[in-house]
Amino acid sequence: xxxxxxxxxxxxxxxxxxxxxxxxxxxxxxxxxxxxxxxxxxxxxxxxxxxxxxxxxxxxxxxxxxxxxxxxxxxxxxxxxxxxxxxxxxxxxxxxxxxxxxxxxxxxxxxxxxxxxxxxxxxxxxxxxxxxxxxxxxxxxxxxxxxxxxxxxxxxxxxxxxxxxxxxxxxxxxxxxxxxxxxxxxxxxxxxxxxxxxxxxxxxxxxxxxxxxxxxxxxxxxxxxxxxxxxxxxxxxxxxxxxxxxxxxxxxxxxxxxxxxxxxxxxxxxxxxxxxxxxxxxxxxxxxxxxxxxxxxxxxxxxxxxxxxxxxxxxxxxxxxxxxxxxxxxxxxxxxxxxxxxxxxxxxxxxxxxxxxxxxxxxxxxxxxxxxxxxxxxxxxxxxxxxxxxxxxxxxxxxxxxxxxxxxxxxxxxxxxxxxxxxxxxxxxxxxxxxxxxxxxxxxxxxxxxxxxxxxxxxxxxxxxxxxxxxxxxxxxxxxxxxxxxxxxxxxxxxxxxxxxxxxxxxxxxxxxxxxxxxxxxxxxxxxxxxxxxxxxxxxxxxxxxxxxxxxxxxxxxxxxxxxxxxxxxxxxxxxxxxxxxxxxxxxxxxxxxxxxxxxxxxxxxxxxxxxxxxxxxxxxxxxxxxxxxxxxxxxxxxxxxxxxxxxxxxxxxxxxxxxxxxxxxxxxxxxxxxxxxxxxxxxxxxxxxxxxxxxxxxxxxxxxxxxxxxxxxxxxxxxxxxxxxxxxxxxxxxxxxxxxxxxxxxx
Amino acid sequence: xxxxxxxxxxxxxxxxxxxxxxxxxxxxxxxxxxxxxxxxxxxxxxxxxxxxxxxxxxxxxxxxxxxxxxxxxxxxxxxxxxxxxxxxxxxxxxxxxxxxxxxxxxxxxxxxxxxxxxxxxxxxxxxxx
Numbered sequence: 095x096x097x098x099x100x101x102x103x104x105x106x107x108x109x110x111x112x113x114x115x116x117x118x119x120x121x122x123x124x125x126x127x128x129x130x131x132x133x134x135x136x137x138x139x140x141x142x143x144x145x146x147x148x149x150x151x152x153x154x155x156x157x158x159x160x161x162x163x164x165x166x167x168x169x170x171x172x173x174x175x176x177x178x179x180x181x182x183x184x185x186x187x188x189x190x191x192x193x194x195x196x197x198x199x200x201x202x203x204x205x206x207x208x209x210x211x212x213x214x215x216x217x218x219x220x221x222x223x224x225x226x227x228x229x230x231x232x233x234x235x236x237x238x239x240x241x242x243x244x245x246x247x248x249x250x251x252x253x254x255x256x257x258x259x260x261x262x263x264x265x266x267x268x269x270x271x272x273x274x275x276x277x278x279x280x281x282x283x284x285x286x287x288x289x290x291x292x293x294x295x296x297x298x299x300x301x302x303x304x305x306x307x308x309x310x311x312x313x314x315x316x317x318x319x320x321x322x323x324x325x326x327x328x329x330x331x332x333x334x335x336x337x338x339x340x341x342x343x344x345x346x347x348x349x350x351x352x353x354x355x356x357x358x359x360x361x362x363x364x365x366x367x368x369x370x371x372x373x374x375x376x377x378x379x380x381x382x383x384x385x386x387x388x389x390x391x392x393x394x395x396x397x398x399x400x401x402x403x404x405x406x407x408x409x410x411x412x413x414x415x416x417x418x419x420x421x422x423x424x425x426x427x428x429x430x431x432x433x434x435x436x437x438x439x440x441x442x443x444x445x446x447x448x449x450x451x452x453x454x455x456x457x458x459x460x461x462x463x464x465x466x467x468x469x470x471x472x473x474x475x476x477x478x479x480x481x482x483x484x485x486x487x488x489x490x491x492x493x494x495x496x497x498x499x500x501x502x503x504x505x506x507x508x509x510x511x512x513x514x515x516x517x518x519x520x521x522x523x524x525x526x527x528x529x530x531x532x533x534x535x536x537x538x539x540x541x542x543x544x545x546x547x548x549x550x551x552x553x554x555x556x557x558x559x560x561x562x563x564x565x566x567x568x569x570x571x572x573x574x575x576x577x578x579x580x581x582x583x584x585x586x587x588x589x590x591x592x593x594x595x596x597x598x599x600x601x602x603x604x605x606x607x608x609x610x611x612x613x614x615x616x617x618x619x620x621x622x623x624x625x626x627x628x629x630x631x632x633x634x635x636x637x638x639x640x641x642x643x644x645x646x647x648x649x650x651x652x653x654x655x656x657x658x659x660x661x662x663x664x665x666x667x668x669x670x671x672x673x674x675x676x677x678x679x680x681x682x683x684x685x686x687x688x689x690x691x692x693x694x695x696x697x698x699x700x701x702x703x704x705x706x707x708x709x710x711x712x713x714x715x716x717x718x719x720x721x722x723x724x725x726x727x728x729x730x731x732x733x734x735x736x737x738x739x740x741x742x743x744x745x746x747x748x749x750x751x752x753x754x755x756x757x758x759x760x761x762x763x764x765x766x767x768x769x770x771x772x773x774x775x776x777x778x779x780x781x782x783x784x785x786x787x788x789x790x791x792x793x794x795x796x797x798x799x800x801x802x803x804x805x806x807x808x809x810x811x812x813x814x815x816x817x818x819x820x821x822x823x824x825x826x827x828x829x830x831x832x833x834x835x836x837x838x839x840x841x842x
Numbered sequence: 843x844x845x846x847x848x849x850x851x852x853x854x855x856x857x858x859x860x861x862x863x864x865x866x867x868x869x870x871x872x873x874x875x876x877x878x879x880x881x882x883x884x885x886x887x888x889x890x891x892x893x894x895x896x897x898x899x900x901x902x903x904x905x906x907x908x909x910x911x912x913x914x915x916x917x918x919x920x921x922x923x924x925x926x927x928x929x930x931x932x933x934x935x936x937x938x939x940x941x942x943x944x945x946x947x948x949x950x951x952x953x954x955x956x957x958x959x960x961x962x963x964x965x966x967x968x969x970x971x
Contacts, residue, residue: 637935637936637937637957638852638855638904638935638957639854640935641855641935641957641958642852642854642855642858642957642958644958645854645855645858645958645959646854646858648958649858649861665854665857668854669854
């Protein structure tokens with residue numbers, strides 16, 4: 095009955111808990127309040143026979159050790175009370191006053207324990223609110239991922255919350271985990287600072303705080319922010335509690351932000367444009383040195399100016415400030431607009447102004463202004479335009495024909511002067527190939543020059559005929575000049591041409607005149623050679639007997655011997671007749687040269703040869719010569735009779751004179767019709783002539799090549815003159831001892 | 843007394859020249875050649891016989907077969923074989939300056955003599971050494 099009452103009393107007492115365990119820490123009984131509390135705190139359902147130590151071992155190592163220690167004290171017979179904390183985590187723990195008593199059997203042996211707990215944290219409102227605060231704090235700490243630590247300075251034991259364990263990637267909290275064991279995890283570079291901070295805090299009692307890097311067992315470096323507070327008892331530090339937060343992410347962001355900022359700084363200052371960023375409230379957030387330079391500020395001056403002064407000063411440097419300000423107001427009314435235009439400064443510089451809103455999270459927070467000084471560019475463009483206009487005017491007004499073609503010869507531009515060649519609609523040729531205008535005969539040359547120009551990138555010159563719109567051709571001298579682009583290849587070609595038709599015509603005339611002159615010169619040269627020959631004849635052939643005559647006359651005068659005198663007279667006669675014969679020969683030669691247009695008549699070769707044979711009959715008979723003739727191919731010729739006879743008589747008498755002493759002379763006459771007219775060959779079997787040695791003298795006057803009494807050296811010279819005077823020629827083929835063959839081409 | 847060679851196809855010149863040389867007793871012996879070829883054959887044959895080679899050679903320009911110029915060309919080649927050196931006098935009725943200039947091109951040609959040749963000129967030439 096007592097037991098039951100007790101039981102009911104216990105069950106109905108709020109905050110009163112009791113349970114009993116056997117020697118193996120297994121439940122032998124428990125109050126309903128214990129069941130509820132265990133469920134509430136740990137979320138487990140307990141039952142009789144279940145091992146409490148096992149349950150706690152799985153739930154909380156710290157609590158397990160503490161509880162088992164207490165149970166063991168009671169199991170050895172001690173009865174005691176402890177005010178203790180138990181709970182599922184550091185901040186949800188509750189404070190209990192626990193009474194431990196051994197249970198003995200009738201023999202007094204200890205068979206279990208009984209534990210009676212009263213939750214003292216629930217006993218006052220103050221404690222209640224502390225717990226609530228604690229719970230809220232616990233939530234916050236959990237949410238913020240803040241680790242909590244507690245360091246007992248007396249026992250040098252430390253407790254880490256799960257968050258800290260997570261930071262170090264550790265699963266089991268070590269009971270003996272303390273300050274010394276923590277140190278190896280600290281980044282070597284940060285150890286000293288950390289120790290210093292902690293020591294200072296211990297010595298002065300001030301709060302401790304530190305940001306340091308740690309290297310957990312997994313090796314991934316982390317940044318931690320730690321702070322702690324010293325708790326004292328009777329003025330002596332006994333405990334240090336604090337927090338640890340992983341700030342690795344924040345540190346990285348800070349670093350990235352600082353990198354991004356330095357990049358922005360560098361970019362802003364390295365650009366050639368002046369930059370100014372103004373907040374929506376009119377404050378300047380950024381400007382660069384270039385901006386200052388463009389608006390003529392000194393750096394120091396700008397730094398010390400309030401924003402509104404700087405801006406108004408800048409505005410004062412603008413040529414038309416009202417217009418600019420109007421534009422600014424307009425932009426502020428439409429903050430999302432971009433603006434892109436030009437402005438002029440009072441110092442004459444021209445700026446390209448570009449403005450764009452600065453947007454942060456979709457909100458316009460300011461406006462970026464960039465100013466580019468384009469004065470030089472504008473000037474260059476202006477002067478380029480001017481020079482282009484100048485050249486355009488020049489080409490448009492030039493008499494020369496200017497055109498511009500691409501590298502395929504396609505016409506891009508034609509100067510108005512081209513009208514003269516291509517007619518009123520000359521512009522229709524733009525886009526067509528220039529080569530379609532070139533004369534077919536000049537096309538190959540033109541293409542060759544064009545390719546040379548493109549490959550060598552050098553100016554070329556060509557004289558070409560171009561098709562005229564009105565028909566016919568015009569001669570142009572064309573100069574091609576390549577225009578090379580920035581890649582180093584020819585882009586376009588300027589062709590400048592001028593008419594040279596007149597010059598070409600003159601050139602042709604000159605060429606014609608030249609060829610006439612050279613033929614005249616040839617004739618003159620031949621005449622001159624003949625004259626020289628005459629000089630030679632006069633010099634040699636006439637002077638020779640005269641000098642003999644003079645010598646002989648001298649002898650004659652000095653001689654008294656009649657016989658001798660008679661001999662001199664004979665020699666004088668001989669010399670005189672020689673001179674006469676020379677004069678006669680000269681006369682004949684002159685006659686030939688003068689009688690170019692001597693009368694021609696139709697002559698039968700056979701008749702003429704018969705006449706000649708009669709004239710030379712004595713010689714023919716005495717030499718027993720055999721004369722063979724074949725005139726069937728060309729029996730007759732239109733030629734001066736006396737010339738033909740002269741030719742035949744000379745060649746026949748030559749053949750007879752220079753007969754071979756051991757052979758019966760045989761002389762063949764043969765005529766034939768050839769392209770160049772009638773030809774006659776005279777072949778003998780006589781002595782022949784060494785042509786290598788004498789060939790060049792052969793047809794000269796008074797040249798003989800045989801030591802022969804009858805050789806006078808006049809014949810061949812004569813007939814050569816006769817034949818050539820009528821447009822023919824005579825040639826010789828001969829070998830010593832093997833006869834001679836003369837070929838006479840009579841000409842047309 | 844020197845040996846004189848006359849190379850000329852003109853028999854009357856051969857006669858008059860010989861007579862002048864003999865009358866003035868200017869030579870020990872006179873060699874007669876009708877053209878350059880005959881002279882070349884003689885010189886080649888007697889190249890080693892110094893006593894048979896001439897001391898002076900009178901050379902006509904216009905001759906049949908081998909004329910004066912042709913003789914000079916061949917003589918250049920023959921010269922080294924000869925055991926005697928002698929001067930050559932060109933003798934011609936030519937008064938053509940081109941002939942005279944051409945004659946100067948040959949080192950062997952010591953002088954150019956225009957016909958008719960006088961006794962004084964002959965004496966002068968044959969006494970010069």
